[in-house]
Amino acid sequence: MKNEMRLNFAAISENEIFARICASAFVLPLDPKVNDVTDIKTAVSEAVTNAIIHGYADADSDDKFVNMVCRYEDDTLYIEISDNGCGIEDIQLAKKPLYTSKPELERSGMGFTVMEAFMDDIEVISEKGKGTTVKMTKKLKL
Amino acid sequence: MKISFEISDKTLIVKIAGEIDHHTACEVKEAVNEQYTANNCKDIIFDLNGLVFMDSAGIGMLIGRYKQANMNGGEVYAEGISPEIERIFCLSGLNKIIKRCEITDSTEKDSDRKGVLN
Numbered sequence: 001m002k003n004e005m006r007l008n009f010a011a012i013s014e015n016e017i018f019a020r021i022c023a024s025a026f027v028l029p030l031d032p033k034v035n036d037v038t039d040i041k042t043a044v045s046e047a048v049t050n051a052i053i054h055g056y057a058d059a060d061s062d063d064k065f066v067n068m069v070c071r072y073e074d075d076t077l078y079i080e081i082s083d084n085g086c087g088i089e090d091i092q093l094a095k096k097p098l099y100t101s102k103p104e105l106e107r108s109g110m111g112f113t114v115m116e117a118f119m120d121d122i123e124v125i126s127e128k129g130k131g132t133t134v135k136m137t138k139k140l141k142l
Numbered sequence: 143m144k145i146s147f148e149i150s151d152k153t154l155i156v157k158i159a160g161e162i163d164h165h166t167a168c169e170v171k172e173a174v175n176e177q178y179t180a181n182n183c184k185d186i187i188f189d190l191n192g193l194v195f196m197d198s199a200g201i202g203m204l205i206g207r208y209k210q211a212n213m214n215g216g217e218v219y220a221e222g223i224s225p226e227i228e229r230i231f232c233l234s235g236l237n238k239i240i241k242r243c244e245i246t247d248s249t250e251k252d253s254d255r256k257g258v259l260n
Binding site: 013014016017020034035038041042045046049052053105106107108109110111113114117 | 161163164165167168171195197198199201202203205206226230233234
């Protein structure tokens with residue numbers, strides 16, 4: 001079975017719950033295991049939060065949107081979360097466990113670590129001043 | 143997310159139901175700080191029986207509360223962690239700094255609770 005959905009929403013923290021619930025609802029036709037749903041929700045929450053608090057940290061405009069594409073083919077789920085924000089200068093550093101560019105916000109620096117642990121594969125594409133795209137894949141236990 | 147407080151001796155009991163993400167973690171942080179300071183508390187117990195989701199924002203928030211209690215000579219305990227949330231606790235090393243306790247009944251006597259904590 002093949003399916004796809006695209007979502008574009010304002011980069012505000014209220015939409016973190018909206019995004020993860022949409023992603024989990026999208027996989028429901030596959031009758032996924034509870035653990036897999038939790039993993040997907042958590043990984044989406046991390047990526048969307050990063051877009052909101054890091055991608056658009058210094059942006060003044062009202063045109064701050066996060067884009068989410070979810071797609072599955074048989075038992076494999078692909079999720080892409082992108083922003084048009086400031087981009088990540090050093091992706092390796094950003095991925096380092098416990099590293100945070102915003103310690104004053106009580107951030108744990110575990111966002112990418114959680115995405116890596118809960119999904120099978122994660123790819124980060126980023127360009128300074130242009131934005132960031134996080135691509136994640138997970139094979140569901142159906 | 144719903145948050146409620148109980149104070150027993152100098153222990154602040156924080157009951158959280160719903161989901162902790164970056165958005166709600168900010169609310170939890172502010173509410174706990176206010177109660178902790180206003181009531182001159184020492185230890186903090188998080189009752190997470192009603193918590194259904196937590197991401198890394200919850201890790202940051204709990205580490206923040208651990209630092210706060212520690213500066214005051216207190217400890218942070220957690221109770222009612224579901225298997226899903228347990229994975230986030232293990233992954234982040236929160237297990238090493240947040241102790242576990244059991245609250246069977248919120249109306250139990252202080253002496254009983256102290257017995258569990260010790």
